[in-house]
Amino acid sequence: MGSYTLLLIILSGIIALLLALFQYWYQSKKRSHTYRVLTFLRFITFFLILLLLINPKVEKETFYNEKPKLVIAADNSSSIEFLNQKNAVSGIIQAIKNNKDLNDKFDLEFFAFSDDVTLTDSLNYSGGQTNVSNAFKKLKDIYKSDIAPTILISDGNQTYGSDYEYESLKYNQPVFPVVVGDTTVHADIKLQQLNVNKYAFYKNKFPVEAILTYNGEKSIATSFKILNGNTTVWSENIEFNKTDNSRVINLTLPANQIGVFTYKALVEPLDNEKNTVNNHKEFAMEVVNEKSNIAIVSDFIHPDLGMLKKSIETNEQRTATIMDMNQFVSKISDFQMVILYQPNNRFRPVFEALNTIPLNKLIISGTRTDWNFLNSVSNAFQHDINSQIEDFQAISNTNYSEFILSDLDFQSFPPLRGKFGNLNFSVPFQTILFKQIGSITTEDVLLATMEQNTNRQAILLGEDLWRWRAQSFLNNDSFNQFDDFIGKLIQYLASKKRKERLNVEFESFYNGNTSVIISAQYFNKTYEFDNRENLIIEVTDDISGDKQSFPFVLKNNSYEVNLSNLKASDYSFKVTAVNSNISKSGKFKILAYNIEEQFLNANVSKLNSTAMNTNGKLYFPDTFSKLIDDLLNDTRFATIEKSTKNTVSLISWKYLLALIALCLASEWFIRKYNGLI
Incomplete structure (x- = not known):
C-alpha cells in the first residue's frame, strides 16, 4: 500500500x-x-x-511447510529378471513405501525406467532396452527447482542412449545408486559387437566385422564361426589371455542368391561359462539385384550437395554422384534419377538430354537460381520473377498421400533461403511442405511432387537444406529421421510404379532389439487418402502356424501397427481394408536377440562414478538400511518453510x-x- x-x-x-x-x-x-x-x-x-x-x-502472506521430494527410479528392463533380481528390487521398493520416517520427511515419488520413463511403482520387468541417461534428462526437467535426492535402483547396464555417467554431471540432484545384480567377476567370452550392412548386391561379397572380448585370468582357446542354417560358412580359431583380451575379425561372405538370408555368428563358450547368451548373435542380409544410381548436378560448390549425397547413401541400395552438367550429359544413361541443384542457363544441355532420355528429377532452387531460364524449359510450373530474397520456414501438409511422411518437427527447423514469389502449376501436384514467412503461415508451395503418367518430379524452393539435417540431429540425437524423409522422397522419384490404393511399408527383417512397425496408406477411388477405412493385419508364424490379427491405428496421414510383442520367427502377413475388401500380402523375419541378456554382472564402477558426480553415495541391497539412515540424517534434505504473498483488492x-x-x-x-x- x-x-x-x-x-x-x-x-x-x-x-x-x-x-x-x-x-x-x-x-x-x-x-x-x-x-x-x-x-x-x-x-x-x-x-x-x-x-x-x-x-x-x-x-x-501465508506460510506453509514444503517437504523435499525423494525420487525412486527403478530399472524396469528385462535384464533385472535375467539377473534374478526381481525380488531384490521389489523388496527395496516395498521397504521404502513402508518406512514411516521416510514418508514423514519426504514426499515419495516412484518412477520406472527402461527405454522410457513412467510415473509408477508397479514393475513388470518387460522393457526391451535400458536408457539411464534418458531417465536423468527427464527427471532433471521435472525437479529442476526442487530438492529431490534420487535413489537409482539398477544393475547399471545401459543398452542405448548417451553415456549416463556423463549425463549425471548435469543432473542437479544427489543420486544414491542401489546396485542390484551379481558383482562377482566370472570368466566370460562375449561377442561384443557385430557390424554388417543391411543389403548386399547379387554376385558381390558383403563384409562382416565381429568384435570379441574376454574377461578372465587364464589363457583360453576357442573358435569363432558363422553359420547359415546348419552349414558353417566361416570358421577361425582364436586365443585370449588376461592382457590380450579382445579381437576384431573382418571377413567377407558371398551373395550368390537373391532374397533374405539369416546367419548366426557364434563364439564357442568356455567350460562352465555362466552366461552363454552373449556368445552368439543372429543377423540377416537381403541380397538385391538392383541399385539406384542418382546424379546430383550443380555448377558450384554448396554444403547441400555433400549433405544430399550423405543422406541418400545411408541406404546401401542407393549411390549418389556429384557432377557438373557436361559429365551428367555424357553419362545420363547410367542414372535412374537426377537432382538439379539451382539450375541456370548453363543447364540447357541437361534439359535437352532429359527430353531425349526422360529421368525423374528433383529440382532444388535457391538464391542463385535463374528463374527466367527455368520457366522457359519447364512445362509443369512457372515461378514469379522477383529478385527479392526471402527466408522460408516449413509447415508439413498432413494430407499429403503419395508416400508416408516421416515424423519430423519441420517448424523447429531453420529457414531455407530462396527467391520471393509464388509457384504456379500447370499439371496435377501435391504439396509436401507449405511456406511460413515469419509468423505467417501460407498455402504457398515450398516442396511439392508432380506426376504425369509414369514421369515424376519434385521441386524444393530453398537452399541450405544441410541446416535441416543438422537440426534434426539436435532434436533426435540421430540423423535417421531426416535421412528417412529424404530416402522416401528419393524412392518415390526413382520409382516408376503406378500408384496403388493400398500401400504397405515394412522391412524384410527386424532385429530382435528394435521395434517392429508396419505402416500403411489407404486411398479412395480418386486416390485421396481415406482416414475412415478399417485396416486389419493378419500375421502368420510360418514355423508354428499360429495366426494373430491386429488393427491398425490412424497416425496423421497413415495407419500404423506395432508388432514388437511377436517372438523371433519367420512371418507372412496380409493387410486387409475391411470396407473395400482390398488386401496386400508380404513376408518379414524377426531375428532372435535380446540385448538385455548380454550382461553377466552389474556395472558397479559406472554407478559409483554417477554417485560421486552428484555428491551421492553407492549402496547395495544388504546395506540398504544404511541408505535410509543417511537420507534421514542428511541436513541437505530439510523441510523448508515457504510463504506466498497475494495482493487482494x-x-x-x-x-x-x-x-x-x-x-x-x-x-x-x-x-x-x-x-x-
Missing part, C-alpha cells in the same frame, strides 16, 4: 467522522449515550463506504459489505426503538 493511498484513507476517516458528528452531535442538542452510539455507527458506515471507493490493495472482501449492512441495520433499529424515526 503506497503513501498516497494511506493519506486517502486518513482523509476518508476524517471526512466520515465530521459527517457523523455533524448529523448526530452538531445538529442535535441532546448528548445522550444513544447519540454517541449512533454517531459511532454512522462514522463506521461512512468510513467503510469511502474505503471501498478508494479500494486499496492489501498484501496477504479491498472491494473483494465481502465481509466489509456485511459490516456496512450491519451498521446501517443497527442504526435504524436503535433510532426506531428510541422513537427517532
